[in-house]
Amino acid sequence: MHLETKDYAFSGGVARYLTDRDTGAVSLVLLPDNRPDCYAQRRAMLGVPELVRIGMDPPAWQVGSLVHLSLRGDAQGNGAGCTLKYGASVRAMRLASQTLTGDTITTRLQADGWHVEHNLTWTGSCWQIDTVFCNDSARPLTLDLLTSFSLDNLSPFGTAAESRLRLHRFRGGWSMEGLHTAEDVQQLNLATPWTYSFPESERFGGIGSHPVKRYFPVCAVEDPDAGVFWGACVAAAGSWQMELSRDSDCYSLSGGLADAEFGSWQRTVQPGERFAAPRAWAAAGSSLDDVCRALTGIYEAPLKIQPASEQSLPVVFNEWCTTWGNPSHERMLALADRLAGTPVKYIVIDAGWTNVIPHSFGQGGNGDWEYSRERFPGGLVATSRALREKGFVTGIWFEFEVTTEGARVFGHEYDEMHLHRGGEVIVTGAGRSFWDFRRPDVIAYLREKVLDFLRDNEIGYLKVDYNGSIGVGCDGGCSAGDGLQQQIEAVLGFFDLLRRELPELVIESCASGGHRLTAPFLQRCAMASFSDAHECPEIPVLAARLHRLMLPRQMQIWAVINPDQSRREMVYRLASGFLGRLCLSGALDELDGEQLALVRQAAGFYERCSGVIRTGETTVYGEGSRWLRALTGWQAAVRVNGSEALA
Structure with missing residues (x-):
């Protein structure tokens, strides 16, 4: 040599x-x-x-x-x-x-x-x-x-x-x-x-x-x-x-x-x-x-071309841990009234706004994407306009890559539009199949059901969920793995279509929490759900871990606040949200005056800390706890940006 x-x-x-x-x-x-x-x-x-x-x-x-x-x-x-x-x-x-x-x-x-x-x-x-x-x-x-x-x-x-x-x-x-x-x-x-x-x-x-x-x-x-x-x-x-x-x-x-x-x-x-x-x-x-x-x-660099509203890292409210799949027009307005005057900008309606199967956590019967006339009698556009009058941007949840049992489009007459493996439609979990995004008719259907819906209903925030995996691959490529890669590239192309057609749309990526915390999604989306740990004491441990893998300004962290919590518990949950993007949830419309004042104080302080959250550098001290359900040890996360520090 x-x-x-x-x-x-x-x-x-x-x-x-x-x-x-x-x-x-x-x-x-x-x-x-x-x-x-x-x-x-x-x-x-x-x-x-x-x-x-x-x-x-x-x-x-x-x-x-x-x-x-x-x-x-x-x-x-x-x-x-x-x-x-x-x-x-x-x-x-x-x-x-x-x-x-x-x-x-x-x-x-x-x-x-x-x-x-x-x-x-x-x-x-x-x-x-x-x-x-x-x-x-x-x-x-x-x-x-x-x-x-x-x-x-x-x-x-x-x-x-x-x-x-x-x-x-x-x-x-x-x-x-x-x-x-x-x-x-x-x-x-x-x-x-x-x-x-x-x-x-x-x-x-x-x-x-x-x-x-x-x-x-x-x-x-x-x-x-x-x-x-x-x-x-x-x-x-x-x-x-x-x-x-x-x-x-x-x-x-x-x-x-x-x-x-x-x-x-x-x-x-x-x-x-x-x-x-x-x-x-x-x-x-x-x-x-x-x-x-x-x-x-x-x-x-990709974050610099996100909608202008994202540059100040506004606080999010998502009603998932409030209604658990049962949102309604009246409840959304009641929550908006309690959040008036806070730094909350986005109010997100999560799963359950469609004609879903009862008691399915908003999962059963998705794919038709028809709103529930019982819960939203004036349609989503009425809710969106009412929220905008109160100073908020309306967000909506979709899992547009799949259809689930109970939906019309889950039926056999739509089989050819779904992914197959070995000639059979891929079905996972309790009944979830996957649109074939390589097909023009699928893209045409979703353009109407998703893109046109967002525009027609004046929705400014989209939470994209994805609660199942295709597995090793699908038909239509040179191999099962190649078919999967073709499908994924086509899915990313649909994300790009949304960004092109609706440039002011804020997109959040979610995949049962953190299953898509990877570059192709983080470079396209303003935020990502960091985890499905909603009300868990391990939230700050998980969030601190992820500072090595993503930017805190993209890491949406749950802070679920309910009236039966102690002040200490509320402070712990709110403080955990300062490790990334603060996402409030819970029965905020049922809090008493002192409890609501604490939430307002935390949201206001978060707004003051947004600069160091956006551009600082984090050092985590201690090892955290490997036993997430029984926390031990200690952890300190310090984020510094010039003369500012957040610990």
Whole structure:
């Protein structure tokens, strides 16, 4: 191996490319500064006595690859079943060119009949990575794996075969979002064996259309000896994976779409076609907080083009924990009267405004989207206008991606408009099916039922819920996983349609709480429901966890206030909302004067704190409590913005 390095310096660090002049292989290492690496000090060969004795001493490490992919028909690596990296497709690529244009480094990797374009762009807070596979041949080529990003040769500061690298991950889970875990390579059983016969990989991710199930698509690798962290985030809206793998003395952190083994994904690329992997972002820093702050910086620019009303972070009132699926015109106006003169701007009518099945928590019979004439006799437009006269923007709840049992459109005559797997309509839970957003007739139906409804009823705030996952995939693509990805891209296209047609509409993303707290949704929506933890003492623990994964100004936190609560309990719940976007709920129309005064005082103080919530930096002290239902220990969250601080 004849190693050559090339550095590109940016304000936030150095992008260092390693090229093996013998093979043309190229890889990328991101550095927080211009410190020297230790590649020259590494051992070149394994030096294992048993192998040296028979003249088979293999190399201890290789350059690695900027992109990992696996093409159908090429020999897989020796890690099949564990990882699809390290196969013949990777070895076929050679560095063809590399150019710098502005803040973007474009690298072309060439193989026989195809090539890959890799773009690394400095965003001001982190590196954005875009990877495109291009079929230059005269025949279709099928991908079983294509990474969005790959950081190989970790750590650049390590010289010994044994490594103390740690993998930092963030767990998902319904009402348990954001748990940080850290495991070293020994705990992951990725430590160095006596020789390298098989690649080993810790492959993890999410399957289905709830991208945050067991993990968030964000992780970091730490070199504790060097004091450096490398973080990465994948723009996952459906199935995704990340891998920390080892096939030599070095480790590789990569991620992207869930592959053929992990997510039943294959994609056939026709001659002359291009296929882009989901975007990814990466950062290097001296602490986990450093890289997480850099990665959440990707949400700043999209928020600048949200409706003007969002710039002051107004307080939200959502009646879900007030009526529990039984809203009405009269109740909404009564609540508005009690909230008059407070910083509350949005009053959101949650599930149950339609002709739903009784006692179904507003879930049964959705899809027709006809309002309940019993609860809203004048229609939603009458409620919206009455609320506007009182100074409020009306919000409404939809779960427009699904139909549920009891709705007319859930019937068999609409089966062809729904997603199928193996020729059968996909049904989950107690009776939930999924519109096929790739179909023009579905988009036409939803344009009328959602977009036109919002416009005609003068609705300024939309809460988009999503209470079920499609699962591994659906028919209509090159594979089940590819069908899922097509569906998700079409769903995101409908979000974009709403933004284009109704530019002043404030959109909140919800997916049974936090199942969609990922870049494709956070970059499109003003806010997201942080969790379905509505009235739980663990709310501030969950919210503090999520400061590493999203911006507090997008994190809508429940503060449910009811007249039977003590003043201490009310203060605790209201204070929890200061960790993000304060969302009031509960029977505020039944509070006595002293209780209502406390809510008004808290909302007014929140308004004064909005600046530091919007642009500050958070440090969380203590470990919080891992036992969410029986809190122990302590936690302090401090957010600082210049001369202002909130603790």
